[in-house]
Amino acid sequence: MKNLKNIIGLSLMVLGIGTIYGCDIKPKKDDKTKLIVTAIAPEVDQPAKQYVKIALLLDTSNSMDGLINQAKSQLWDIVNEFTYAKCGNNNRPDLKIALYEYGNDKLSSREGYIRQVIGFSDDLDEISEKLFSLTTDGGEEYCGEVINTSLEQLEWGKNADDLKMIFIAGNEPFTQGKLNYRDAASQAKEKDVVVNTIFCGNYEQGVGSKWKDGAITTGGEYMAIDHNRQVVHIETPYDDIIIKLNSKLNQTYVSYGALGASKVQTQAKQDNMAYDVNEEVAVKRAISKSSRLYKNSQWDLVDASDDKEFEVSKLKREELPKELKDKSEKEIKDYILKKKSERTQIQKEIQDLNTKRKAYIAKNQTEEKGELENAMIRAIKNQASRKNYKWD
Known part of the structure; x- marks a missing residue:
């Protein structure tokens, strides 16, 4: 009887441990023997924190001034949304943002007209500083290559409970460049990174130029926005x-x-x-x-x-x-x-x-929020729900 009580007690302890880590609150389908062995000698290095990692890949060619202005305007809305985010176990995830620019003649042709502006960072002042430093110029826009570069250069981590997303925005065909966007999408899926595409222009034009296909390949969302639309701000007494x-x-x-x-x-x-x-x-x-x-x-x-x-x-x-x-x-x-x-x-x-x-x-509110903000927050919440994130 004493041994039976010890086994029961140990099993309950293990079940409790299983809820401590990660945003995934679904129980693992392991047998009892494996559970007991894990409790006695844990071999899995569970991360202490959960992260939301977002890489913004922005086209900075001549026609994208409106996109950059919207990004400057809407950055803080996106940050503020994550203030209220919770994992399925009620922990608050940390937010890290990375920024790339592509399609700009001022960038190195050897690097595919791509530049990492800032790697994953939680320094919001520095992220803002880098975003405000962006300027536009003509160039070649290689979507597949910039996605692939961000996947290889950034530390995405291996925690399956982290929310990992790429948002790529531009207005040229998604197929440009030597690296096929489908190959980049396959690599993204391997790293559990969801690619969301934001076409700056007509919805059907974006579909025809493969922006939608670039998103759905990884389970991401395709969005089309009017990047030149002026964001309507509502003044309040506060x-x-x-x-x-x-x-x-x-x-x-x-x-x-x-x-x-x-x-x-x-x-x-x-x-x-x-x-x-x-x-x-x-x-x-x-x-x-x-x-x-x-x-x-x-x-x-x-x-x-x-x-x-x-x-x-x-x-x-x-x-x-x-x-x-x-x-x-x-x-x-x-x-x-x-x-x-x-x-x-x-x-x-x-x-x-x-x-x-x-x-x-x-x-x-009589008009919709900023188009870039709307598109990103909608995609973020949809994909976060798949990993048991919620907002309070």
Whole structure:
């Protein structure tokens, strides 16, 4: 009887372990013997986090100015959607974005007129900076080749529960270039990466030039958008307050290390760049900065203090901001805690205002959202549901 109780207890423990990892909450069809062996000597290295990995492949040829402008405008909407994403086990996934440009004469012909602008990153300021740096010029657009390049260069990982997606946007035939897009699609399927295609032009023209086929081969979605359409923004009574709170939020960042000073400048510059596009884009960026996805532990002491290995005693005095250089360890800790408390309160205020803002927009929305935003978010949610993601 005692042995029987031990076996039952061990089996229950294993079943519990099975729900800890991954967004896939469906039980594995292993027999009891294998379950017991796994519990005693686990051999599978399960990742501690789940990721959403999105690679944006943007055509930057002459005719794509409208596409780039839409991308600049809608980046923060897409980021903000993932603030509310949950895996099937209720964990929150981390978001990583990569950016490629292709079809631009300024790029190397040897590289197929393709450039990795930024690899997978969760540094939202840097992603914004790179996106705003894009300019257009004429060139050859090789869709199959840019998909293949992103698959080979980026670290997609092997966790089957990660959500891995490519969004490629352009307006030339999908068949251009030496590398067949079907070969690239086959490689994507092997890596569990879904390819979504966004044709900038007439829907049927995109179908005829194989953009739809390029998507459905991997289980992705084909979309056609008017990339030159001006995005309609709805002003709300909460926008000015959120922008003012964003300025206060910036004052809670405590820079340190070699990156500190330049990153503070980048943060402020990207705020200004967003505002230059449209006041609402600046609001959306501020909302992103109040979310869990805006993390800067590499240069900000407040975010860094959340890391388990963080110790004030290990900080180098010469890498501290001038207001902390002559402070004791206790004074530094107290300062960080004070700034953290201020930040938490400001972020909560922004999130609360955003709830009211979204309700106001929903009530007053007479036109559809930005076409690029609509297309991407619809595809993201459809594909996320296949891996038990949900939104709250």
